Amino acid sequence: MAGRVMNPFLVVRATIVRHRGTYLLFTLLVAVATAIGVAITTQEAALRIGSARAADKFDLMVAAPGSETDIVLAAIYLRPGTVPLLDPSMVGKVLAEPRAKISAPLGFGDNIRGSPIVGTVPAFADYLSGGLSEGRVFAAEGEAVAGAAAGVAMGETFRPDHGRNPFLDAGIGRVQHPQTLTVVGRMKPTGTPWDNSVIVPIEFVWRVHGLPTGHAENESRIGPPFDAARVPGVPAIVVKPETVNAAYGLRNLYRTPLSMAFFPAEALVRLYEVLGDIRELMGWLALATQGLVVVAMLAGVMAILTLHRRQFAVLRALGAPRLYIFLCVWTQIAVIAVIGALIGLLLGAGVAVFVSQMITRATGIVLPAQIGPDEWLLVGGMIAFGLIVATIPAFVSYRRSVIQSLTAQ
């Protein structure tokens, strides 16, 4: 009847209560399938946003010809690994570049209690953190600025360990440099691997490794200008150009047989393309999982409905319109789909946050795992799919002959 309001919930409730174990299982299946999809998309987005943020301050990189990815991993994400050194003649030129606001050499090789010690110029330490949270930027060779999460205290004086690994069991191959560093400032949190680093004057790194320090022998000041004739090779130089035009000009200028220049953001985009392919693959897998779950659920519901044939026939005998039977079946499945998908959304977001925190702990990169439009679309799609698929058993029940069900024993 047009305009007639029915209430199938009495029957739906009774049915769900009777088969609560089965329905709980169905709901969990839907939840898990949804959670897999949500976790994959959320995590991928978080990884992309988090890694891009970490590269924000690294406008243009100049390094020895080789793998851009290796440079990105070493310089931005501070992953241990050997990269070829940029030729000293190029180092001298880039450090003296007039179109650069900041031209910061990066020197690695030491650590203190596992925190990498990175040598650079004072301006870059300040730029990276956007002003310090306490103390001041280093002004002399023996001074250091700690990252927000680095395990050294303000005012602490220490001797750096050579190499990139902490020598926790002291004595086994441990080489300490004789020179000391004193922490004079601490950076604000940046959400990048640099939060775990200790930043020192590049001159200190050069000196402890027996290299020329970029200044005259008797000179003790740090930072630019450097004496081009007295700089050693470095793994990479970060250049912050004065203008966008200058950025492209500098990139072209330093693409030479001795050096390569690139925007890390572009290198990351290429990485994301690979990541995107993986995501697409995983997305299809998640979709296939969801499809399988829906099919399994449908088979289960069909089995339950066979048990209910008589009950529905009885309802018809009591005067229930066919639409009522349709609604009873459809509502049962809709309840599973909606509750399952919403639980899946929470579960997926929870997994993504958990994984993000693990990655943050391991790399220092803060990954903002957030439920965005993509996730809502996924959950909405799962619900819509469930509601549409639910019409199949509902229609089957709608069409079923009353008398056959009533007289079948």
Next chain:
Amino acid sequence: MNDAKPGNLRPPALRVEDLRVGYSNGASAVTALEIDRLSVPGGALLAVTGPSGSGKSTLLYAIGGLLKPRRGRVLWGERDLLGESETARDRWRRHTVGFAFQDFHLLAELSPLQNVLLPASFERFAAPRAVRERAHALLDRLEVPQARASTSGLSRGEQQRVAIARALLFDPPVILADEPTASLDAKSGAVVIDILMQLSTRDGRTVIAVSHDQALLKRFASTVALDHGRMSGPEWRAAS
């Protein structure tokens, strides 16, 4: 009981003409029911009996408008049931016919009251107060304990009484019962037989019960016997 007003119910007379119900049994078509003529006056108390497979349940569902016969007419008063749409038949059945079954078919997860109110949910989202009060009154009249969350704890006799209360929710002038006493012991069966007879003799409803229970057959006013889909009777006699 305020619904015991025979004058208000005026059950229509039932006429079955030239009814042929068949079903397909693999290759061949089998005729399950072959009734040339059956007349049941309004307010009658009729038992339909016969061995298993004789077509007695089929007859009950045919006159309840639940199946489509191969040919023939089922007339309730002036109403030609088989000429109507399924939707119209559903509505007619809801308000005209109360069904009771051998196995009660209650929703065990619901309370007795909710079971009785179930037919109200076919046409309204929430049962109006008057309908709820009527449901309470019906359960009281049939002496069903109401303070229960589910019907699973009730005795079988009590469960059948809940089912009869459910059949009476819309105060239908016709009651159709399919083996109403077959799964009850003699004592609860006798109570149910009393109730069914009262619905006819006191309230003035037409009550048609399919049964092979001798206790029921002995007390009902008239009996139709079916064998292989063919009918003998009815034999009318005074209700005992």
